[in-house]
Amino acid sequence: LVSRKKKQEDTLIQLGNTIIGGGTPVMIAGPCSVESYEQVRQVAAALKEAGITVMRGGAFKPRTSPYDFQGLGVEGLKILKEVASEFGLKTISEIVDPAHIELACEYIDVIQIGARNMQNFELLKAAGDVQTPVLLKRGLAATIDEFVHAAEYIVSRGNTQVMLIERGIRTYEKATRNTLDISAVPILKQETHLPVLVDVTHSTGRKDILAPCARAALAAGADGVMVEVHPDPATALSDAAQQLNIPEFHDFLANVKKSGLL
Ligand code: PEP
Numbered sequence: 695l696v697s698r699k700k701k702q703e704d705t706l707i708q709l710g711n712t713i714i715g716g717g718t719p720v721m722i723a724g725p726c727s728v729e730s731y732e733q734v735r736q737v738a739a740a741l742k743e744a745g746i747t748v749m750r751g752g753a754f755k756p757r758t759s760p761y762d763f764q765g766l767g768v769e770g771l772k773i774l775k776e777v778a779s780e781f782g783l784k785t786i787s788e789i790v791d792p793a794h795i796e797l798a799c800e801y802i803d804v805i806q807i808g809a810r811n812m813q814n815f816e817l818l819k820a821a822g823d824v825q826t827p828v829l830l831k832r833g834l835a836a837t838i839d840e841f842v843h844a845a846e847y848i849v850s851r852g853n854t855q856v857m858l859i860e861r862g863i864r865t866y867e868k869a870t871r872n873t874l875d876i877s878a879v880p881i882l883k884q885e886t887h888l889p890v891l892v893d894v895t896h897s898t899g900r901k902d903i904l905a906p907c908a909r910a911a912l913a914a915g916a917d918g919v920m921v922e923v924h925p926d927p928a929t930a931l932s933d934a935a936q937q938l939n940i941p942e943f944h945d946f947l948a949n950v951k952k953s954g955l956l
């Protein structure tokens with residue numbers, strides 16, 4: 695169902711006045727984790743000022759260590775909803791439990807399925823049973839074929855509103871957190887009709903190369919880029935090393951826009 699052979703026209707995801715997949719690339723930004731109302735509010739104000747319409751923020755955090763911050767859970771979704779309505783933004787947040795999918799639809803505009811859950815088939819099925827758009831991340835070591843099949847799980851249940859996001863894959867290379875597979879972008883665009891985005895934060899894990907990687911993603915045909923922004927990254931409860939602060943985010947955006955690709 696997700697194959698270009700089955701359907702030639704691009705799938706469009708409409709979030710308010712923003713259309714993803716229609717030829718105008720979108721920048722999605724926000725904190726790694728929702729930590730407090732005030733923290734999300736500061737980011738939302740900066741996004742609004744920059745003309746960004748879609749904000750991300752994790753409420754359920756799939757952390758490598760059980761001792762690390764696990765997220766605010768439903769409380770985090772409530773904060774996102776409150777701040778989003780105040781600033782007129784659309785929201786994306788990761789859901790990790792199939793039992794939370796329906797509840798999530800009441801609070802957020804896009805359900806993110808994280809890299810670690812790309813092949814959590816019960817979660818994919820639950821996301822396929824609602825009509826809320828889904829942002830599906832590529833698995834840590836998933837082939838493009840496995841990624842496409844994961845999307846097929848969602849669409850085959852009836853939810854056609856699926857976006858794919860390349861977030862880097864595990865390789866032997868240590869210079870970046872993961873290896874950004876730019877070639878996945880044109881391949882996924884050719885082989886599927888779904889919007890394709892690139893998460894520059896989790897793929898690189900380093901702030902100094904976010905702008906060139908975002909430009910590369912857009913040059914390769916990506917429908918959007920996702921980046922993490924935090925008012926005070928040094929104190930962030932997750933991904934402290936790689937989130938942009940607000941002035942850095944404005945510089946990043948200006949740099950990407952200078953390319954004429956965004
Ligand atoms: C995230 O985007 O918050 C996240 C945890 O990313 P990933 O699933 O790609 O590791």
Ligand code: MN
Binds near residue numbers: 726896922933
């Ligand atoms: Mn993160």
